[in-house]
Structures are given as structure tokens and as C-alpha cells.
Amino acid sequence: MRVVVILKTAEGGRWIVPQVEELRRRGNEVTVVLPAGPGRLREQLYRAGVPMIDSPFRFRFRPTLATAMQLWSLRRLLRRLRPDVVHYHHYHAALAVRLSLLGLDVVRVFMVPGPLFLESAPIRTAERLLTRLDDLVIAGSTHTADLYRSIGRRGKTLAAVPYGVDTRLFRPPDAATRSAARRRLGLPADVFVAVMVAYVYAPKSLVHRGTGIKGHDVLLAAWRSFARDCPRSRLILVGGGWDTSGEEHRRDLLRRFDVTADPTVDWFAGVIDVRQYYAAADVSVSPSRSENHGAALEAGACGVPSVVSDAGGLPETVNRDSGWVVPTGDVEALAAALRGAHAEFRSGRLARRSPAAREHIQRRFDSGDCARVVADLVETIGGRQPAPRRHLTLTTAL
Template structure:
């Protein structure tokens, strides 16, 4: 089933202005995740372009939200899996793209990139690949292919500087690997989100509203106001055989040993984990983690699988941890926007999300270093310095990671690719 707007005519009485109006097809391998494309789609529409988003069949969260906003959606004939029907699915995707006749294909996530490149091979259109996470570039097997296949993209927009550097190692020149973060909605994610919006969009945090939200959230958790509370927000993804030697990517298996070291010295501290298994395999892995580290028998650890609004729990927290083995910017940008300082690993783009005023960076896969960073955060907590770190984190998100500015950069890149195709 296809929901699409009619193709805008190129030679009409509307004049040359119509020539700048584009049709953009966005391809994504998931209809549930990927909500981070919404600001980009919104910006393209605001600029007068037509957008159709191609997603797997089904009524996932992303599909529902796009339809609610009146955005055209098309079901992908390709299911983004390798199977005996792969060629059939790719040919079906190619027919769909021909029918939609986009000026530019814009695709996110590696499976979408592979599908878009092969399905549009030989077509005269622009191709813009946006890298949500650079973890796949850690695989020598995948790098071998990507060293060749990136050349099919007009531009590889990198969601973090780390990804751009990795594509540079594969021979991609700087002008074809610009950086534009997926970012965070700094209006929605703000420490006083329960307060009324500030008139005229002037940034002014109501810290009293923040304190009230913090007290309410802690009361729901049964955590006292003087308790040091650490939060980790991340889905549990199943181990990937080709990457990280078959370990989960989010670093839960690093955090739990680090927490044991830390909590043995600070037994009153609490750890809050938010996030269930991303899929059935992810949930199996989550259960394995619970059994392996004895989480169910640990009164100092609370694990919430799914929450309606993560802002509530960030408001309760003193510090966020992202001990990932592979990441772009992850939860650290939401935490920072909520004025929560972060401890991040050196993996991927995570070090880009903090500075010396707003958080800590630790070596990847180093439980001892993570425990030490928790101790440093606890010292700041006791000394009353964490609040200023949180304010610094908020300022950093506003300056570098606001997703509206990122969406403008993405839209301009798409327009530039289309223009170069017209005039090339």
C-alpha cells in the first residue's frame, strides 16, 4: 500500500521556483524505531519539498506518527533480511522507487543503505546516506565492502565526527562526509518540562519546577532526596556475531561489575536501568544479564523495561552512564538536555557529548575506570557540584546538539545534492 502525493510538474506556469521543489524518498529499515528522522522530514516539508517515507509493512510507532502528521508513507516490498526472496524484494523496491520518481533518496542505517544502493543502481537520482551509528565500521568484514560501496552515495552524512573520521579512513573525501548530528529536541527535553513554555522562546529554566519534578519522580521510586541515583537509558540489543566479539553493544556487562565495585564503598547509592529488549533476541539477552549479575536480588538496582516518558526518570537522576562498546551519541544528549551530567565511554561519538565541565569520559570496556568515574561523580554530588555540571551539559546540548539546527543542515545537504545533479 502506498500513500503518496502527486508528482510536482517541472515545466509549469509556476515558473522557475518550482524547479527547486524536490521530491525526497526516505528509506528506513524499521517502522518502530527511527523517530529521529521526524525533525528532518518536518524541515524538508517546511521548505516546500515533497517527502515520502518508505518503511517495512506494519503499523509501527514511526509509521503511526508519520501518518498522524500527514506525511506520505509507502510500504517497502523488501523486508531488509537476507533470504531466498531477497532479490525479489529488491526488485520490488526498485519498481516502487521508479514509480515514486524521487529527486533524492535519503537513507538511514546500514541495511537501508545496502538496499537503496542496489535498488537504485543506474538510476539518475541523488543518494544521501546518513549514518545513525558507526558501530558497523568496527567490523573488518563490513569495512571491506563499505570501502567500495560508499562511492555509490553522493554524500555520507555522518551523525558524529567519529563516523566521519572512519569514512575518511575508507577513502571518502571530507566534502562527501559532512557531520550533522541526529541531536535532541531541547524544547521537549528540558529539566522543567512540566512548567509552562517560556514566552517568545527565550531560554530560561524554571529550576523550581525541576525540583518539584525531581521530588515526585524520586517518591515514585522510593528514593530519598539525599540518595545518589545513577541512571542508564538504553534498549538491550542482542549480541552481534561480527561486532564486539558477540557481546551486547550497550555495555550493560561493563556497568554491572563497575557498579558492584562502586556500591561496595557507597552502599546507599542506587542504580536505575531503563530499557527492555529491543526485540525477542534482545529480551533473551536482557534476561541472561539479569541472571548473570544477580540483578533481581539486588535491592540497589531497579530495572524498568518500558516507560511512557523518560524525562520523569532523568529528572530523578544525579548522573547518567553510557558505557557502550559502540555508539554515536546515544542517551547522553537526552540526559544533557535534561541537565543531567554523563559518564560516557570512549566508544564512537560518545566523547563528543561531554566536556570537562559537564561529564567524564572513560576507556571503553573498563569496569575499574567506570567505577572510578562513578566515585568522582559521587564526590561532586556530596560537594554540591553536580548541579552546575548539569547546567553545563544543558548549555552544550543547546549549542551543539539541537535537532532543529541539525535538520536544517541535512535539508541543505539534500538540496545541494539535487542541485549538483541538475547542473552536473
């Protein structure tokens, strides 16, 4: 079976690699279409030997002749590739594929990496109609699947499958690795360490206007309150701006919260391998205003308990034994959760959450298991019968 995978980025979206590798392992011919230019996703696909083609469409929707010509070029490219299935991720890619394939007999599969676009009322209204052009929607979380069900998507044309996390790559550190990680960061053993791993995105115009969606501002405000009571603590923020505007927003946060003058806060940008920070951490924090599963999967796989907001799919990443859920945007509730985690750290009880965090992620979010379910769905909708397996527990038809 010929499968074309389309994304709007060559940098992010590395979570597609297990899916691509699984489809190829089964003998399918997979080509990935990406925007031109370098990026970590392109590098990873290149190392895996996956064929790639630069997209003629730049994934910017403006009412211009150039946009129409780019969409026409994408249509010509897809007709030349003659796919049995086009599998697309991100909303801009979905719009581009839907328009480019109008009138063509090609199976369309939209996998949704996050619910942000559905949190805009105008987009949600439009999506109620546009999603009819998809043969199958695979929501990246149960939360996102529920949003699609609320706009009329039903039955076997909707499934919920996480993108997941590589639980072999992200795993709990041994004692020596943890000690070395803390030593490199100048963290004594008795210092409570919270980590937040996330790119910084500039505020959007259609949703959560004026605030960054990852909630860095919420955490920094909560940390001020928390650190006054618990001074032997350290907050480590990992991640730079996603783009130029994201980096400008990060610098604004640095100024607004006077981060450089706060000895309890460190912010590291440009990090490639985040595992050393999880190895040093006692708790991970994901205070997003909109999210699929985010960094809580990596943290949990590393055995780090999480404090998450109740936004999107984040509550799915923890249970009562592995973490805390707080109301989105609630500074005091987040500070209180940090105090609770700190009290458990001091008493020695926090470490008991580590096996529960790891087990929860392994059972529900292993990327290899998730990729196999996605491959089953793609092959089935494309008309190829997947090999039978005894267990198929990660997917939910709605």
C-alpha cells in the same frame, strides 16, 4: 523537490522526524518508506501527516530468489515515485537502495546513525567500494565521519551532522518535578541516583562478539564494586530488549548479576517517556562498546551530567565541565568515575555541572538546528538552492 526517505524499521529511528518536517516545511514533497507493521516511528509520522509506503523489501539479505524479487520490487517502487533524492538511514537500507538504484539517475544520500557496521573489517573493506554509489554521506558524528575519511571518502561528498535531540522536549526539571519524580520512585533526597537509558541488544556475530554493544554488563559489574563503598546509591536501568533475542540477553543479565536480589538496582522495561527518570537522576551512564551519541544527548539536554565510554561519538557529548569519559569496557575506570560523581554529589558540586551539560547539548546537538543543516545538504545535492542563512555551524565537510 521530491524526496524519498527509507529506513529499515517502523519502531526506531524517530530522530528522522525533525528532518522530514523541515524538508516538508520548505515545500518539498517527502514520502517515507518503512517496513510493514506497527511502530512508534510510524505512529509519529502518521500524526505529522507524512505520507508513508510499506517497503516491498524486508531488509534481510539472504542469497535467495525472494531477496532478488523484493529488491526488484523496491526498484519498481522508486521508479514509480520518481524522487529527485533518495535519503536513506541504517546500513541495511543503504545496501538495499544502492542495489535497487543501480543504473538509475537518482541522487543518493546516506545518513549514518552509528559506526557499528564500520567496526567490522570485512564490512569496512566492502564499504570502501560500495560507498562510491552514494552521492553524499552524512555521518551522524565526527567519529563516524573520520571512519569514512579513513576508507577514502573526502571533500564535499562527506559531512558530519548529528541527529540531535529535541531540547524543548528534553529540558531540566524544576524542583517540584524532580521531587515528584524521586518520590514516585521511592528515592530520598540524599540517595545518589545513576541512570542508564538504552535498549538491550543481543551480542552481534561480526563485532564485539559475545557481548552486548550497549555495555549493560560493564555497568552492572562496575556498580557491584561502587555500591559496596557507597550503599546509599541507586542504579536505574531503563529499557527492554530491542527484539526477542535482545530480551533474552536482558534476562541473562538479570540472572548473571542477580539484579532482582540487589536493592540498589531497579530495571524498568517498556517505558515510553523516559524524562521522569532523568528528572530523578544525578548522573547518566552510557558505557557502550559502540555508539553514535545515544542517550547522553537526552541526559545532557535535561541537565544531567554523563559518564560515557570513549566508544564512537560518545566523547563528543560531554566536555570537562559536564561529564566524564572512561575507556570502553573498563569496569574499574567506570567504578572510579561513579565514585567521583558520588563525591561531587555529597559535596554539592555535582549540581554545578547541570547548566554546563544543558549548554553543551543546546549549542551542538539541538535537533531543529541539525535538521535545518541536513535539509540544506539534501536540497543542495538535489539541485535546489536552500534559502540563505547567516549561520551554518553544525556541519563539517571533510
